[in-house]
Amino acid sequence: MRVGIVRFPGSNCDTDMYRAVTVGLREEAIFLWHKSHHLEEVDVVVLPGGFSYGDYLRCGAIARFSPIMREVIEFAKAGGLTLGICNGFQVLCEARLLPGGLVRNASLRFRCHNVGIRVENSDTPFTRAYEQAQTLHIPIAHGEGQFVADNETLDELEGENRVVFRYVDDSNQTTLEANPNGSARNIAGITNAGGNILGMMPHPERHSLKVLGNTDGLGVFESLLLAVSERKLAAKPIHEGKMVGTQ
Amino acid sequence: MTENYLADVQITPRAGILDPVGETIASALGNLGYEDVRSVRAGRLIRLEIAAETAQDAQTAVESMCEELIANPIIEDYLVTVRDVEK
Numbered sequence: 001m002r003v004g005i006v007r008f009p010g011s012n013c014d015t016d017m018y019r020a021v022t023v024g025l026r027e028e029a030i031f032l033w034h035k036s037h038h039l040e041e042v043d044v045v046v047l048p049g050g051f052s053y054g055d056y057l058r059c060g061a062i063a064r065f066s067p068i069m070r071e072v073i074e075f076a077k078a079g080g081l082t083l084g085i086c087n088g089f090q091v092l093c094e095a096r097l098l099p100g101g102l103v104r105n106a107s108l109r110f111r112c113h114n115v116g117i118r119v120e121n122s123d124t125p126f127t128r129a130y131e132q133a134q135t136l137h138i139p140i141a142h143g144e145g146q147f148v149a150d151n152e153t154l155d156e157l158e159g160e161n162r163v164v165f166r167y168v169d170d171s172n173q174t175t176l177e178a179n180p181n182g183s184a185r186n187i188a189g190i191t192n193a194g195g196n197i198l199g200m201m202p203h204p205e206r207h208s209l210k211v212l213g214n215t216d217g218l219g220v221f222e223s224l225l226l227a228v229s230e231r232k233l234a235a236k237p238i239h240e241g242k243m244v245g246t247q
Numbered sequence: 248m249t250e251n252y253l254a255d256v257q258i259t260p261r262a263g264i265l266d267p268v269g270e271t272i273a274s275a276l277g278n279l280g281y282e283d284v285r286s287v288r289a290g291r292l293i294r295l296e297i298a299a300e301t302a303q304d305a306q307t308a309v310e311s312m313c314e315e316l317i318a319n320p321i322i323e324d325y326l327v328t329v330r331d332v333e334k
């Protein structure tokens with residue numbers, strides 16, 4: 001599997017992501033420069049966390065118009081596996097590849113700590129290595145991670161099983177206290193209707209190596225590896241032997 | 248002939264979307280004794296100078312900029328006000 005990590009000016013989780021893929025998973029990762037127009041034949045595109053373009057105007061609003069986003073949007077719309085973490089999630093919403101938006105945390109504080117998130121749908125290319133309803137402990141680090149959308153959109157996301165992660169407490173319950181940013185319905189991560197684009201505020205790459213003390217996040221990358229292998233197998237032409245004799 | 252216009256874009260959180268900044272200001276005003284304040288919505292102002300044939304053309308152009316970049320209509324409301332540049 002070849003993972004392309006987009007580097008915007010202000011990205012700062014790009015190297016963590018690189019290590020999660022190359023050290024945690026032992027797969028190939030490359031960096032994609034924001035001014036480039038080539039995705040270099042990658043199987044997965046990752047928009048990493050950070051403060052692209054200084055978060056000017058709105059988080060992700062300027063990055064959305066980076067040169068490489070033309071190809072990223074094309075790739076994602078054609079069904080390419082696309083993962084946006086934190087600032088990457090904000091960019092995906094600004095690019096309208098995912099519904100809703102991310103605004104200031106209800107607490108007005110930058111929150112940087114571990115949270116519990118529950119896997120709400122383990123049948124996606126990003127979560128199949130997890131059990132349904134499994135709780136993961138993953139760090140968050142954001143000031144603008146409150147997911148908002150109108151009720152109709154929220155109902156649609158829930159009805160179509162597109163809420164992939166929710167913030168939960170130690171008892172795996174979606175309580176108000178477990179919600180670090182005031183996100184609607186405790187939503188921590190969602191997919192598009194096609195299921196090939198995931199945006200999430202928590203940082204799985206920061207919990208993907210043993211040396212970091214926790215590998216709960218590695219499953220996202222293991223899931224992607226499974227999904228990519230499956231896709232490659234399906235794309236391979238099947239050469240059947242000629243039938244000999246009579247049936 | 249084009250003229251220069253000043254366009255003010257007021258951007259506020261969309262109705263129904265929690266505005267923690269506005270709420271914090273409202274609460275601080277309450278603490279200061281301004282008890283008549285019913286609600287506060289906090290946003291930002293973006294001022295552009297733009298060349299256009301008419302004020303209406305300037306208005307249309309800036310509204311299109313808002314839809315594309317200046318505001319995010321999913322989470323924000325915007326209001327464009329155009330006036331002549333004072334000579």
